[in-house]
Amino acid sequence: MLTPTEVVTPSTVEDVAQLMREAVQARKPMTFRAGGTSLCGQAVSDSTLVDTRRNFRDLEVLDDGMRVRVGPGVTLARVNAHLARYGRRLGPDPTSALACTIGGILANNSSGMLAGLKQSAYHTLDSMVFVLPSGRVIDTADPSADITLRLEETELCGGLMMLRKRLRDNSDAVAEIRRLFAMKNTMGYGINALIDFHRPVDIVSHLLIGSEGTLGFIAEATLRTVPLARHSAAALALFPDLTSAAAAAPLLVAEGFEAVELMDVASLRVVRRQPGAPAMLRNRDLTTEAALLIELHETDEEALQRRLVAATGILATLDVIDSVAMTSDAKQRNALVELRRGLYALVAGTRASGTTTLLEDIAVPVDRFEEMCVALDELFRKHGYGVLNVPLFGHARDGNIHFLLSERFDEPEGLLRFRKFTRDLVRQVLRRGGVLKAEHGTGRAMAPFVRDQYGDDLFQVMRAIKFLFDPRGVLNPGVIISNDPDEHLLNLKLMPRIEQEVDNCIECGFCEGGCPSRDLTLTPRQRIVLRREIAARRDDHDLLKQIAESYEYEAVETCAVDGMCAVACPLGIDTGTLVRRQRTEDVSSLEQVAWTQAARTWGLVTRMGSAALTLAKSAAPLADRATDLGRRRFGDDTVPSYDRRLPRGAGIRRKPRRRDRRDRGVAAYFPSCLQTMFGTSGEGVFAAFRELCLRAEVRVTMLDAEDLCCGAPWRAKGVQEGYELMRRKVHAQIVMPDQLPIVMDASSCTQSLAELARHWKIPVLDVVEFVADELLPHLELTAPIESIALHPTCSSTKIGINEDLMDIARFLSDDVTVPASWSCCGFAGDRGLLHPELTASATAEMAREINEREYAAYASVNRTCEIGMSRATGHGYRHIVELLEEATRPR
Structure with a gap:
């Protein structure tokens, strides 16, 4: 496995240009890495690795969404979220949209389920800013770009024009290029650019697409967008077998x-x-069956309905043994589509522990598709993989087939088997006129076979292209062009067994885009990779010592344990479970005693915390000095940092004024301790909820929660004894023969209480869910809000109440905005107090987007998240229920 000697994070295109000049001068190899979702080996290095994800996230929508200007560090999902407001999207649509970046999409010429050929990055490119190995920066949107390139890069331009003439004078070569690029094809360089364009600047920019960082760096791209089909339908047809x-x-x-x-x-x-x-599927004993997921997409509802009728007739003529009929119902359709979109990670997650997964990606002419599928099954049997152990799936519309092999590369027989299989695979694909890489890039995985794919003449053209751009061979050596026939067998990543919570991880990167600590310390994928490195190098004491010096802060203390990695992960892996266990192992005896005692007297603790916040507000300089001293003495992960932007204490008592056992109402209200601790600018959700219940004439009884908590603080810190103590206290208070559903007023507490009470068969509802279902129909809007900036939380996402939140917000205002850059705020219980830098980093991008305009109100559903977002944006966030109470007051 390749391990970089250094990782560099440039901030500007000028930084990249300087890095390139230095690399060329020192003949020091360098590799660019973006999302790293492709598994073909093009984003790893044993020299300088240049991380382009953090500081190249510029995004500007142009011409009412017809074009978009993006940096290479922006994820596809983020770009499409911005474009959706204009009814547009990007053409490329790889299933890794949450994690893959524009840089990777351009570098690999990625496509996907819908892109085909015409909507790929190559065909939708409008202009780009690129950096050549010489350090030259060219903006192709500049009218003088072609002249500048010709004058300043004479050898490059002259060489490319000679290659262009050489190809165009050879009709057989032109015909072969046309044939190969009439399919999805990311094998080798996109030499179709030499015959598709005549200006050097256009040839260079299109050669850079799909070049996998071996020819230059794409610092920015402007892409033409395609219509977002808001009306679609899907069906799933089951056939007796693959054939x-x-x-x-x-x-x-x-x-x-x-x-x-x-x-x-x-x-x-x-x-x-x-x-x-x-x-x-669930009720069938699957033995030989195969399925086709079929989709229709239209921008017009009437057009979709007409096609639905025709599609139903077509499907009736096929050899189908069972089916889910073509449906335009959004919920049913999305369920079917998600089966396919998450398939790669799902099937990879079934690998045996300790094995490495390799995703192969080929394409053949559509009329050879059946033949190739049959041939692949025969190859799996021949080489001992077995048909049932090698998932095969793909974009049949494009003749594009994926299959996933799991192999033990730490064993010689496994490596030998894979070598023989790959040679056989190359022969079978080329025999059918196919390409060895369709959309995942050549990388190192297929670099030894580029000559087999193209023949000597076209391969020499590709070698000449590499030399013209990068004569010293410093950019990503070994990728696409390689002199080693065993390049695909070298430096294969091993997957040693690690902790059970995360061992299934295949390092796809889906978890990274929404991780609060992604720009501060580590992402979930990086935490898992680090565990694997530690497992693989147990005897390297120097390395382990270096890791230990920063491990706690980087991997444990700054993890928000918000569970959003599990939401994004197709396998549902929650890296926070590993971090919580590590915190349990690391918690000191003093902390155990202190937090267990806190569980016994929690009501007193929360009142003292509230009083301390109020006192600190009136004596801020003293509070600053006291907490700074405490943090230096006891550690940043023990003593919170006081921030003058924190609110005063609330001073609310969480116990009923009186108990009425005659009519307990429809639910029991469990006010969270956050309402005791942190004050608000208004009456607070505690008072607002009670007033709304009275206004809607819905009776809700209040629990005596004075000394209770949902258990989140102890669970997050790994204090198991305190957690169990609180569980018993909560059980004694809320489990009754005629127990009502429990309503909580902070989404994180709702999630934690549901987890704590998961075996008690008690419905736990969030106040947002209860208000939307039980109160909203009985309320009258008297003071509409002009506009609302809305922040769903990680916990509201996990417990599935965001639609209820949106219903309330839309009831209040016709102008509701959830930022396209939305993610977890990183406050994460007390993390925002212990490590405010985590919240600052997690909210930076959201704050910039939100502050592009003014809103009449700013709302969320969790008090600490409201504090975090207020601190980040400078605007006061409040619970949506508070806004609802004010907007429905009688005139």
Whole structure:
């Protein structure tokens, strides 16, 4: 496995230009890394690794969404969130949208389920800013860019024009290029640019697409967008076997379906376990079956309905043994589509512990699709992988097939088997006129076979291109062009067994885009990789010592344990569970005693905390000095940092004024201790909820929660004894024979209480959910709010109440905005007090977007999140229920 000697994080295009000049001068190899979601080996290095994710996130929507200017560090999901407001999206649509960045999409010429050829990055490029190995920066949108390039890069331009003439004078070469690039094709360089364009600046920019960082750096790109089809339908057709499903694919392609996605029996056996899997998969003993997911997309509802009628007739003619009928119902359709979109990570997650997964990616002409699928099954059997152990799936519309091998590369027989299989695979694909890489990039995985793919003449053209751009060979050596016939067998990543909570991780990176600590310390993927490195190098004491020096802060203390990594991960891996266990192992005996005692007298602790906040507000300089001294003495992860932007204490008592056992109402209100601790600018959600219940004439009884908590502080800190003590106290108070549903007024507390009470069979509702269902229909809006900036939380996302939150917000205002850059605020209980830098980092991008305009109100659903967002934006965030109470007051 390749391990970089250094990781550099440039801030500007000028920084990159300087790095390139220095690399060329010193002949020091360098590799650019963006999201790192491709598994073909192009984003790793044993020299300088240049991380482009953190500081190249500029995004500007142009021409009412017809174009978009983006930096290479922006994720596809973020770009599409901005474009959705204009009814547009980017053409490339890889399923890793949450994690893959624009830099990776351009570098690999990624496509996806819907992109095909015409909507790829190559075909939708408008202009770009690129940096050549010489350090030259060119903006192709500049009218003088072509002249500048010709004058300042004479050898490069002259060489490319000679290669262009050489190809165009060879009709056989032109025909072969046209044939190969009439399919999805990311094998080698995009030499079709030499015959598609005549200006050097256009040839260079299009050669850079798909070049995997071996020719230069794309610092910015302006891309033409495509219509966002807001009306769509999907069906799932089950066939008796792979052959019949593959045979049906060309018929459906000819009918113009926007997506025709194949899943073989090994894939279906995985997706059947998903919550959204249809009954026909869950209830069937799958042995040989295969399925096609079929989609229609339209911008017009009437057009979709007309196509639905025709599609139903077409499907009736196929050899289908069962199906989910074509549906435009959003919930049913999305459930089917998500089965396919998350398939790669799902099937990879089934690998045996200790094995490495390799995703292969080929394409053949559509009329050879069935034949190739059959040949692949024969190859799996021949080399001992077995059909049921190698999931096969793909974009049948494009003749594009993916399959996933799991192999033990730490064993010689495993490496030998893979070597023989790969040679066989190359012969079988080329025999059918296919390409060895369709959309994942050549990388190191297929670099030894570029000559086999193109023949000597075209391969020499590619070698010449590499030399013209990078004569000293410093950019990503070994990728695409390699002199080593065993390049694909070298430096393969091993996956040693690690902690059970995260061992299934395949390092796809889906978890990274929304991680609060991603720009501060480590992401979930990096935490897991670090555990694997520690496991693999147990005897390297010097390395382990270096890791230990910063491990606690980087990997443990600054993890928000918010669970958003589990939401993004197709396998549901929550890295926070590992971090919580590590905190349990690390917690000192003094902390154990202190937090266990706090669980015994929690009411007193919360009142003291509230009083301390009020006192600190009136004596801020003294509070600053006291907490600074405490943090130096006892550590940053023990003593909170006082921030003058923190509110006063609330001073609220969480106990009922009187108990009425005759009519307990429809629910029991469990006010969170956050309401005791942190004051608000208004009456607070505590008072607002009671007033709304009276106004809607819905009776809710109040629990005596004075000394209770949802258990989150102890669980997050790993203080198990205190957590169990609080669990028993809560059980004694809320578990009754006629127990009502419990309503809590902070989304994180709702989530934690539901976890604490998961075996008690008591419904736990968030106040937002209860208000939307029980109170909102009985309220009258008397003072509409002009505009609202809304911050859903990580916990509101996990417990599924965001739609209820949006219902309330839309009731209050016709102008509701959730920022496209939305993510967890990183306050995470007390993390925002212990490590305010975590919250500052997590909210920086959101704050910039929110402050692009003024809103009449700013709302969330969790008090600490409201504090974190207020601190980040400079605007006072309040609970949505507080706003609702004020907006429905009688005139």
